[in-house]
Amino acid sequence: MSGNILEIYKYGSSVLRMPTEIITVITPEIRQLVEDMYVTMYEDDGAGLSANQVGVSLNLCVIGKNLGEKPREHFPMLNIQILEQEGTEKEIEGCLSIPGIREPVSRATKIKVRYQDLELNTIEEEFKGFYARVIQHELDHLKGILFIDRISPVRRSLLKRRLSAIAETQKHHR
Numbered sequence: 279m280s281g282n283i284l285e286i287y288k289y290g291s292s293v294l295r296m297p298t299e300i301i302t303v304i305t306p307e308i309r310q311l312v313e314d315m316y317v318t319m320y321e322d323d324g325a326g327l328s329a330n331q332v333g334v335s336l337n338l339c340v341i342g343k344n345l346g347e348k349p350r351e352h353f354p355m356l357n358i359q360i361l362e363q364e365g366t367e368k369e370i371e372g373c374l375s376i377p378g379i380r381e382p383v384s385r386a387t388k389i390k391v392r393y394q395d396l397e398l399n400t401i402e403e404e405f406k407g408f409y410a411r412v413i414q415h416e417l418d419h420l421k422g423i424l425f426i427d428r429i430s431p432v433r434r435s436l437l438k439r440r441l442s443a444i445a446e447t448q449k450h451h452r
């Protein structure tokens with residue numbers, strides 16, 4: 279199975295602000311979507327990508343490979359929940375849906391999550407460092423939250439014009 283590059287929905291698209299739907303059945307369309315999401319993520323040099331960023335409101339994201347000190351192959355995460363979290367750390371983040379804007383965001387340094395794989399097996403796993411950050415960023419997407427919601431109101435107001443300019447390009451996705 280090979281993937282196609284999909285359109286990335288950007289700030290201002292309503293699908294990015296809606297909580298996504300839990301997945302209970304894996305269809306061939308979902309398998310294809312995951313392949314397409316890998317290709318789309320790497321095309322734009324992303325570390326993770328959520329289904330609603332390509333316009334599909336499902337509780338599914340893909341995580342890129344080689345993000346941490348223990349690199350692994352890219353993998354999909356379905357129906358994610360955070361079970362435990364530890365510590366906080368502020369680092370610069372960006373988002374494929376908010377091009378050109380990068381801001382420091384506080385995240386837990388270590389998380390324990392429960393999610394499902396593409397066979398709907400339930401997995402509980404701990405992540406730290408960059409993986410933990412990327413997963414928290416994607417989990418936010420799946421709830422309709424964007425990283426700019428987590429920066430200071432002052433910083434956000436300074437970005438207002440640039441955000442409006444991005445939203446202007448997404449009128450057809452409102």
Ligand SMILES: [Zn+2]
Nearest residue numbers: 372373374375
């Ligand atoms: Zn993002």
